[in-house]
Amino acid sequence: MAASIKKAAVIGSGVMGASIAAHLANVGIPSLLLDIVPQALTAEEEAKGLTLAHPAVRNRLATAALAKLPAIKPSPLYDDALASRIMPGNIEDDLHKIAGVDWVIEVVVENLDVKQSLLEKIERHWKPGVIVSSNTSGISINEMAKERGAEFKRHFLGTHFFNPPRYMKLMEIIPGESTDPAIVHKMAAFSERALGKGVVIAKDTPNFIANRIGTYGLLVTLQVMADKGFTVDEVDAVTGPALGRPKSATFRTLDLVGLDTFVHVANNVFEKVDNAEERAVFEPSQLLRDMVARGWIGEKAGAGFYKKIKGAAGSEILSLDLNTMDYAKGKKPASASLEAAKAAKGAKEKTKALLGGRDRYSDLAWEITKLTLVYSAAKIGEIADTIEDIDKAMKWGFSWELGPFELWDAIGLVRSVERMEAEGTQVPAWVKEWIAAGNTSFYKKEAGSVAYAYEGKYRQVEQPKEKISLRALKEQGKVIRSNSGASLIDVGDGVAALEFHSPNNAIGADILVMIQQSVDEVRSNYEALIIANEGRNFCVGANLMLLLMEAQDEEWDEVDGIIRLFQNTMMKLKHSEKPVVAAPHRMTLGGGVEVCLPADEVCMFAETYYGLVEAGVGLIPAGGGCKELTLRASLANPNPEVDLQPHINQLFLNIGTAKVSTSAHDARKLGYLRGSDRVIMSQDYLIHEAKQAALRLVQAGYEAPGQQKIRVVGSDGKAVMKMGALGMRQSGYISDHDLLIANKLAHVLAGGDVPAGTLVTEQYMLDLEREAFLSLCGEPKTQQRMQHMLAKGKALRN
Incomplete structure (x- = not known):
């Protein structure tokens, strides 16, 4: 039923109305954004010779609201380009267009008389079957609609978004005394699955719940x-x-x-x-x-x-x-x-x-x-x-x-x-x-x-089977194996879920060992593996404290061993004989990204902030992040005549500046997601969707990827990246230590000092990563950055 809402109209283009339209655009639903017609010209409109009859004037309020969306912080849009899904207009000229939408949302001023007057106008153009709702934060739904017809009332209810609509999970749905229960059920399902909301049903009382x-x-x-x-x-x-x-x-x-x-x-x-x-x-x-x-x-x-x-x-x-x-x-x-x-x-x-x-x-x-x-x-x-x-x-x-x-x-x-x-x-x-x-x-x-x-x-809490709770499964004795950092859990239908549960879900040896054991367990006894958890964040990276202690003690063999274990574990995960699906959410940084990159498919929660941030602590990715992304660039451009340099330059910029996506859509834009990876709107359904993705891979006759060669840009490409970094240093954008990190990163992403177009192995690239990482660990300024991050929770630019 949720899929039947394919187009909407938002009436009222204030910050809340425009932000609701923006979130509809985020989930792929185009909308009309309508407001009143201005009664006077602005000085700019007069200078252009416009009149009150001109469409640009009549649509001014909605058009201006759209123009302001990119400036709102935090952004109501996953990507500014999605604003093209919103069509501005005005109530006098365009209200008749609501007959062609599936949902009309009233978001005008919190005044009962104004809302009643608007609903009267809406009903004149209303087509039976169209859902009409009010985003009121506390005005009575029944009072608003008391003069409307019986059929209109059956399709009218309150849908109270919390501000900002993109980020706040709560959606209060307020049925009127005449609202059809089927409409309430439909809007609850739509709000949860399509909009990613948590729905509660409220009574029609002042300010609701x-x-x-x-x-x-x-x-x-x-x-x-x-x-x-x-x-x-x-x-x-x-x-x-x-x-x-x-x-x-x-x-x-x-x-x-x-x-x-x-x-x-x-x-x-x-x-x-x-x-x-x-x-x-x-x-x-x-x-x-x-x-x-x-x-x-x-x-x-x-x-x-x-x-x-x-x-x-x-x-x-x-x-x-x-x-x-x-x-x-x-x-x-x-x-x-x-x-x-x-x-x-x-x-x-x-x-x-x-x-x-x-x-x-x-x-x-x-x-x-x-x-x-x-x-x-x-x-x-x-x-x-x-x-x-x-x-x-x-x-x-x-x-x-x-x-x-x-x-x-x-x-x-x-x-x-x-x-x-x-x-x-x-x-x-x-x-x-x-x-x-x-x-x-x-x-x-x-x-x-x-x-x-x-x-x-x-009374039992109703838990739809599509909302998989790892916590509940563990209480039911579904743990297959576990250690201090992670657990492998049977989620049914031949699928096992690997859950991180270390402090902050930081990756240490315990998690890496459990990943290796999980791959073996699934190979022998299960059909597929998903990597998911219910922590506040999916994974904030590797265990930085452990790494810093080893580096300060100059235990280089230990550091080398940690990195080898990480790299070998990621390669084992990538070449698992059974399909692997990762389900990241919220903060997924550094090593958390490197755990996802080897997966056959990623199901990413829409609000995921995803990036290789090692440069922020004076390092480069060394768990396969550089290797995997250069491999993707190579595979995406198999023709040796195609210039890889622009793709590698973008990776260099993203990793070198520790760029983090502002959403899953932005992660795709940054090149971190593939065409086959999926964006999931509701975190409540994320594990279920990952499980279904894994089962589809099984049903399609999954075959593990073999060893793959990587075409690299070589020494010439490295020179291009180093020149760009030097220009940033000379312009004052980066420090000398940033330049050192950038040069190490350029060496790795270029594939070292080989001719452009050389085909290298994955292990060769991993060796470059590890060598660069080890050398940076020994730098005092890198250790200062690591210590500052641990103490202050933010990057030090030294």
């Missing part, structure tokens, strides 16, 4: 802050990663959202709920109103709770002193509970450490957490049917690592409720009844499946 809970949490944080006398910096220290929340915490989040926007969202609940206690929380504070009146509305205005000051020595972030209403340099809070949270591993342990403390910061965290948990529980049945939907909404929409009910379980449901009641906090009756029935948590795991509290009993 995520904004209702999230706004409440922010407002009670402000109240507790004011009551207890905490500073902006203190609150953000508590409500960030220490509490399983993003680094933006409370006030950086508010600055990013915009205080004017936040006040509008809060007012939406304040004006529409009847409960006096709830209204009191959602009434924007005098502080917020004062800041909006001053224009201190956040990042877009240059000042909010924080203000960036640019000086001669660089930028400085000042925070607002709420007592004086002046900006000053903040003080970094410190306490035993904050230090304990920092030292703990994982969101559950961090939160337990913070709340388990006995200082004012743990007290602050407890007050905020207590109020948010109780409110979330009180809203079950009103804003959502299940605790699972609330938890997913907060994780996907506000980037919480734990949803409210998962957090409640983490800190101890029974113990925390006892504390709440001892402090006089009213806990919802259903929670107390749940505990009285002998239950000690909202969620429970049994034999790899998860159940959650629902109407007095546990």
